[in-house]
Amino acid sequence: MSAKMLQYAYFPGCVAQGACRELYLSTAAVAKTLGIELIELKKAACCGSGTYKEDSQLLEDTVNARNLALAESLNLPLLTHCSTCQGVIGHVDESLKESQRNNPGYVAQINELLHAEGCSPYRGTTEVKHLLWALVGDYGLDALQAKVTRQLTNLKCASFYGCYLLRAQKSLPDDDPFNPQSMENVFRVVGATAVDYCGRTQCCGWPISSYAREQSFQMAGKQVEAAIAAGADCLVTPCPLCHLNLDSRQPEVSQVIQRRLGLPVLHLPQLVGLALGITPKELGLDRHVVSTKPVLAKLGVS
Template sequence: MSSRTLKYAYFPGCVAQGACRELDQSTKALTRSLGIDLIELKKASCCGSGTFKEDSQLLEDAVNARNIALAEELNLPLLTHCSTCQGVIGQVDERLKASQTDNPAYVEHVNGFLKQEGCSPYRGSTDVKHLLWALVADYGLEEIARKVTRKLSGLKCAAFYGCYLLRGQAHPYDDPFNPTSMENLFEAVGATPVIYRGRTQCCGWPLSSYATEQSFKLAGMHIQDAIAAGADCMVTPCPLCHLNLDSRQPEVEKVVEQTLGLPVLHLPQLVALALGISPQNLGLDRHIVSTRPVLEKLGF
């Protein structure tokens, strides 16, 4: 890690301020412990989670150009802890940066909407980065390992990357089809990675509003596979995946006709436990599936 303090424009997104408030809580607790500065983008808006472009690509681009421009005003990278936000905002950033060369008139058109709202223009001068990449690539696994005060020895963790983080955009941080960054992070904090079939697949959330049974079957298949592989818990970098895998797990159990009971942790919760942050300060009591088996295994 560089000796300079890492600093980001923090884009919390919608879900972490609503149904998954423990994600915002644990992200702030983790970054404080690591000495990472977050400047929250309080004027930012929902990225649209991929739905805006169903009506208009221009709408998705304009909304998220504004979100990026807010980070550019601070001369900071935009940091999100939501894989869906990363995929959507990162893809818009990619598209607009390419358009600056290939179709500058389109960027001017987008910036025209920002100007109408009294916003700074999109310049393409910063990056969009998920918390996972910030931890692995910016902070560094060796430095995180040095910060560990409570090794998560014996805890078997099944990563659930989801879709957007790996394949929503091109990036240099991991292999989109055979990733290792979460497993490497697990090992850095003393946990044991569990490899299973569904870790890079869709959780089913995008289907849940119109094909609920199929969505729950998909989530159930992944949870069953993780359990069969010996996992004590799942860990995900996406709050929408968390909603389908944790919040809806009781409904999933009815569809797959099997009791599951697999705890699903947010990525910053897992890392923060290894840094000695108390479970109460990480919102681990807010989950639908009890996290008590994980905490008991770790001696809490």
């Protein structure tokens, strides 16, 4: 399939439509520039970010089976730009496909619940794909490189993958969960330099922030400090929940670890968008808590 023909059932998630609106804006801008069609699933529900299963695994599976069925009704893969949504929905899809083989009664139970609500049944005919993997595996790095109009030369980027993207599923389509390279490969094709540091595959602390705030911020601070020590100009993450802990809460993190940080944190499509020549305003780079001006200054972008 050529890049111009790419279509996805788009699951934007909750955070990108609220606290991280810039992710929603930048994803739309990048998709438009690359000729990727996103058909937004307006009737989709929150994936639960892993909390539904604390009350009921059946609840988590049913809610997300419904989300998957919405994509299946379009005969399209479900696309998300959130590592957490990818992990939760991808895990449910993987688990239900296994149940279709080994425990079909469980899937039938879920479909009965969906039918009672007037929803389409889960069939297990689609796949869940993060924007990162769509760019690397579907659009292709060579095709992406051909679209670059602004080389991000001399910009040192530290990746921050997020736990759910790497560890929620048994297999990843375009990466290695123990030594991922997809983000670094994107950095390379847009002209940026990948910074290797110990925190890129670790946890930002978001999952425990609601009940262990200080420990959460210590975790976030540890990762930001490590990236700074490695010489990074910015962190780049494919997860808005990681972005909240690393950017929106960075002033509070600084207070907890008693060190001034000030490291900009970009969403993946913002970085790609800059390389595609999209304006900082269109990418929502003025919406961050930690100013992105040092990144733009290094690139000579106003």
